[in-house]
């Protein structure tokens with residue numbers, strides 16, 4: 001594992017080296033604006049120079065936290081764009097009826113647009129509802145329309161309701177030739193622990209939990225972890241929390257540091273070294289149908305998401321093998337009905 005301070009030092013060293021290089025070249029690139037432009041250039045042209053390593057297998061990552069406003073959508077979108085810009089085929093699945101991830105990726109999601117609803121409740125394959133994005137040719141998105149708001153109820157009577165998303169993803173991945181198959185699938189969950197989030201936990205190989213560096217950050221987390229345990233015991237033996245991402249960190253407050261320390265003490269190496277700062281460009285970007293990486297590539301919000309995505313990708317090079325119970329085989333439906341606890345909305 002990376003020494004916690006190492007990445008920051010490396011990053012600062014790179015910035016300093018760049019500053020020295022531009023200074024010695026006799027240019028006046030030493031102003032903050034010029035440095036930002038330099039960072040922007042680095043982000044935008046990175047794919048050619050410094051691509052991320054591909055994962056050993058497709059990683060299906062469920063971005064979950066039943067609290068609203070902690071940065072799930074922002075993280076799913078910006079990590080997705082970063083992975084794609086740095087060379088990895090990525091699919092973002094919007095599983096929140098609000099459709100915020102679809103908005104941020106500039107993907108149409110008005111009623112009637114082919115969406116994740118048609119695959120979960122209807123019989124469409126993911127291939128029929130996947131959309132391209134403007135951010136990168138390597139990034140695709142399955143949008144969510146407001147129809148999805150009814151899915152929690154409509155799914156109740158559907159056979160193997162907890163497995164709908166997993167089956168859809170498996171079918172999609174298997175049908176694609178390897179060179180087109182997404183290397184990363186990021187699922188953006190709604191802020192609840194209902195049937196949609198359950199579907200995402202059953203579909204994923206791993207969970208990424210964004211934690212906001214705020215006072216009540218850890219509240220409710222126990223319930224999410226308990227639910228993940230229940231899913232592991234009864235529905236998806238391979239699922240595990242593999243990544244924690246600290247979001248909306250405000251370096252001016254002592255509280256942010258305290259929360260960050262507490263989360264690191266509790267979750268250890270699961271916590272990415274990269275921390276996402278509170279940055280106004282991050283919150284402005286969705287208003288333009290963009291990720292912060294494309295909206296303002298040189299901003300701290302953008303570079304921190306690139307760093308986080310790089311760490312995520314580096315960790316994907318050495319993954320434990322999938323649990324044999326999980327490896328691309330959907331368990332018989334009968335095996336999961338009976339005694340598993342049903343999920344409750346955590347809000």
Ligand SMILES: Nc1ncnc2c1ncn2[C@@H]1O[C@H](COP(=O)(O)OP(=O)(O)O)[C@@H](O)[C@H]1O
Nearest residue numbers: 068069070071072073074248277278279282283
């Ligand atoms: N790093 C950040 N800096 C500033 N604002 C942020 C940041 N991350 C998220 N936000 C804003 O906070 C709000 C909640 O984020 P969002 O990703 O939608 O949370 P969730 O999906 O968990 O509900 C949004 O308005 C978003 O633009």
Ligand SMILES: [Mg+2]
Nearest residue numbers: 072073096100
């Ligand atoms: Mg959201």
